[in-house]
Amino acid sequence: MRSQAMFFKARVGDKLADPVLQENLGKAKSKFVDARARAVAEYERDEGADFESLREAGRAIRNRTLANLDVWLETFEQKAGERGAQVKYARDGEEICRLVVEIARRHGVTKVVKSKSMLSEEAGLNKALAEAGIQPVETDLGEYILQINDNEPPSHIIAPAFHKSKEEVAELFTRTHGRPKKSGIEEMTREARETLRSHFLSAGMGISGGNFLIAETGSVTLVTNEGNGRMVTTMPKVHVVITGIEKVIPTLEDFATLMRLLPRSATGQHISNYVSVLTGVKRPEDLDGPEHLYFILVDNGRASLLGTEFQEMLRCIRCGACMNHCPVYQTVGGHAYGWVYPGPMGSVLTPLYTGIANALDLPHAATLCGQCSVVCPVKIPLPELLRGLREKQVDMDLRPKSERLALRLWGWVARRPSLYGLAAKLAVRYLNWLAEGRDRIPLLGIAPEWTKGRDFPAPQGRTFRELYAERRRREGR
Numbered sequence: 001m002r003s004q005a006m007f008f009k010a011r012v013g014d015k016l017a018d019p020v021l022q023e024n025l026g027k028a029k030s031k032f033v034d035a036r037a038r039a040v041a042e043y044e045r046d047e048g049a050d051f052e053s054l055r056e057a058g059r060a061i062r063n064r065t066l067a068n069l070d071v072w073l074e075t076f077e078q079k080a081g082e083r084g085a086q087v088k089y090a091r092d093g094e095e096i097c098r099l100v101v102e103i104a105r106r107h108g109v110t111k112v113v114k115s116k117s118m119l120s121e122e123a124g125l126n127k128a129l130a131e132a133g134i135q136p137v138e139t140d141l142g143e144y145i146l147q148i149n150d151n152e153p154p155s156h157i158i159a160p161a162f163h164k165s166k167e168e169v170a171e172l173f174t175r176t177h178g179r180p181k182k183s184g185i186e187e188m189t190r191e192a193r194e195t196l197r198s199h200f201l202s203a204g205m206g207i208s209g210g211n212f213l214i215a216e217t218g219s220v221t222l223v224t225n226e227g228n229g230r231m232v233t234t235m236p237k238v239h240v241v242i243t244g245i246e247k248v249i250p251t252l253e254d255f256a257t258l259m260r261l262l263p264r265s266a267t268g269q270h271i272s273n274y275v276s277v278l279t280g281v282k283r284p285e286d287l288d289g290p291e292h293l294y295f296i297l298v299d300n301g302r303a304s305l306l307g308t309e310f311q312e313m314l315r316c317i318r319c320g321a322c323m324n325h326c327p328v329y330q331t332v333g334g335h336a337y338g339w340v341y342p343g344p345m346g347s348v349l350t351p352l353y354t355g356i357a358n359a360l361d362l363p364h365a366a367t368l369c370g371q372c373s374v375v376c377p378v379k380i381p382l383p384e385l386l387r388g389l390r391e392k393q394v395d396m397d398l399r400p401k402s403e404r405l406a407l408r409l410w411g412w413v414a415r416r417p418s419l420y421g422l423a424a425k426l427a428v429r430y431l432n433w434l435a436e437g438r439d440r441i442p443l444l445g446i447a448p449e450w451t452k453g454r455d456f457p458a459p460q461g462r463t464f465r466e467l468y469a470e471r472r473r474r475e476g477r
Contacts, residue, residue, distance in 0.1 A: 001093075001124050001153060004338035005350050005359035011336040012365075024165050025333055032158075032324035035268020036375065043264060058261045059379040061254045062315035065246075069306065072215045072248045073297065079218030083280025085293040089245075092300050093123030099296055100125060100207070100240060101132045107238050107292065109134060109204035113196075115222070115232040116140040117209035118157055118318065119242045119298055121340045122353075125207075126151065136207075137199045139228035141192055145169055148176045155334030157341065158266050158320040163333050196228070206232035206290070210243035211317070212258065213295075216251050219279040220295070223262060223272045233278055239290035245297050246314040252277075258317060261377035266319040301353035309388055313348050315378040322372035322382060328365055337362065344372040344382045351389055357398055363389035421465050428459045 004011070015021055040051045065072055077087040090096045096119065104112065112134055114120065126136040126147070138147040142160035146152040149172055154160030161169070166185060173188055174181040177195060182188050208229060210220040220241050222229045233239050249255060255277075263269040282289035305311050323329040323343025334342035339350045339359075347362040363386045366372075372382040393399050394407070413420050435458035 001121050001340055003350065003354045003358055005354065005362055006338070008336060008338055008359075008361035008365060011338060012332050015332045015336045020165070020168075021163055021333055024163055025330060027165075028162060029330050032266075032268065032320070036265060036321060036324070037268075039264040039268040039270065042270070043260075054257070054260055055377055055379055057257050058317075058377055059315065061249060061257060062317075062378050065249050065254075066306065066311060066314055069245065069248070072250055073245060075215040075250075076213050076218055076248050079216065080280075080293075080295060081218070083218050085218065085280060085295055087295045087297065090296050090298045090300070092298075093125075096120070096123040096242060096296060096298060096300075097125055097128035100242070101128060101134070103238065103240060103294055104129070104132070104134050104205055107204060109238060111135045111137065111199065111203045112205045112207055113137050113139050113199050113203040113232050113236065114143070115206070115208040115224070115229045116143055116160070117207060117242050118340055119209060119244060119300075120207065121154065122298075122300060123242075125242075137196070137203065139196050139199070139232055140224075141189065141226060141228075144192060144196065145172065148172060153335065153340075155342065156320060156323065157318055163335070200228075200231045200235050203236050205238040205240060206234075206236040207240045207242060208233055210241050210247055210295075211262070212255055213243065213248040213297075214250075214252055214255055214277070215248055217277075217279055219252075219277050221255060222274070222276040222278065223259070224276075225267070225269075225273040227274060229274055230276060233276065233290070234288040237290060238292045238294070239278075240294045240296060242296045242298065244302055245299055246302050246316075262317055262319055265321040265375065265377040305352060310348070310352055310385060312380050313345075313352065313385060315380055316345055316349075317378060319377055321375045321377065322380075325371040325375050327367060327369065327371075337365070344386070345380075348382060348385045348389065356389065356392055356396065360393065360398060363387075363393065424463050424465060428463060431456070431459050434458075 043049065043051055043054075080087050088099055090099055103109075110133070112129060114126075114136055116138075117125075120126070126138075129136040138144045140160065142162075143154065145161045145164065146154060156162035166183075166188075169188060170181055170183060173179070173191055177191060179191060182191060208220075208222060211223045212221045213219070214221065220243070222233065249258065259271070259275065263272045278289075281293045282291055302314060305314055320343070322345050323334070326343050329343040334346075337343070337346045337350065339346065339354065341349045344366055347365050350362055351359040366383070366386050368383045368386065370383050373380065373384075376382065394404060397404070413423055
């Protein structure tokens, strides 16, 4: 998927002006937030355990894995190979596409059914398959809706069609399937199921992502609320798993710990409807399963983060909690971010994977309120990482000269307390003069981009420095 992150500002303007999108986002805004809060409260009440301790355990598992990532990948490759799977590595999206097309041609595949895979979105795999004469069919309901809507990209990593209303989907199904329009969710779901069933039965290959790779058993785990994941991974003769190298974890016990975090953080469930642990190819005594199993483990910028100040981002387990709680994402939706990953996680990952210069606005697409880090199940300090990317932009001279000069001037003044105090007094007087008795004031063209949609509260009372100085005098210091 080609990044459009450099057009973030223009996209935001379009999304804010879209009344249908704003209505849909408003309806869905608190759905995941409230569900997570309930799930956390029930966990602490019913199990008598501290959810923060569970988050710390998840953080420790991911850190332990990343500290020896090469060892765990080698262990996984060995164990998967012992169970009949083939493990391949891909440097980038182009190599993912090449490997998948090669596998499909080797087995004479002309149709592929897909379970949800964000890495296939990174690679633009559907387009590559179509160009090779291989029909890709998305079977996750949200992804299917987007595919039949002119291959629209997902707007959320858990709920891809998060931005669409029931009425929009009903109209889309009527146009695509040629059936009478339905109004009920269950009716529309059944219609999609009936349409997709023939594809499950006729596809020669299934492609899935992987929530985690288990090193000790060579297994891949899939966590989903739809049965399509099991259809994709058991019915076709060939199963291809595409996932990032950072998804490996050491043991099944580690998986059990992370599974107490993932569904609660993602959808507010104690456990997802389907949790699959898939190991090896079909054996003679097995009733179903693939005859050929391939793992494509992808770098695409991940390895370059190891050992850097951004390594903590590799702990991400793709639950979506950060975007569910982000006031920016809740207002503009996922498409404004311009690439596969939206919200706070996307504002960090997109610049790191596609280049800081290609996503200048994303590290600034956050209020730094800290909600994302508070709810992250593996304690990724997202605000700190966003600030780190902002600092990188300044160091690389990627910010406007006026902005850099203003920051240097502010820094120079801030390091001189007397001068800073004088500047604060003058600023207060100036703002009060502008206010002329009003509660809020415009900034008369100062920082025009920032103030275009904002005004500024008039100063009330004395400054902090004045209050602090008075307190010290009262205490005789």
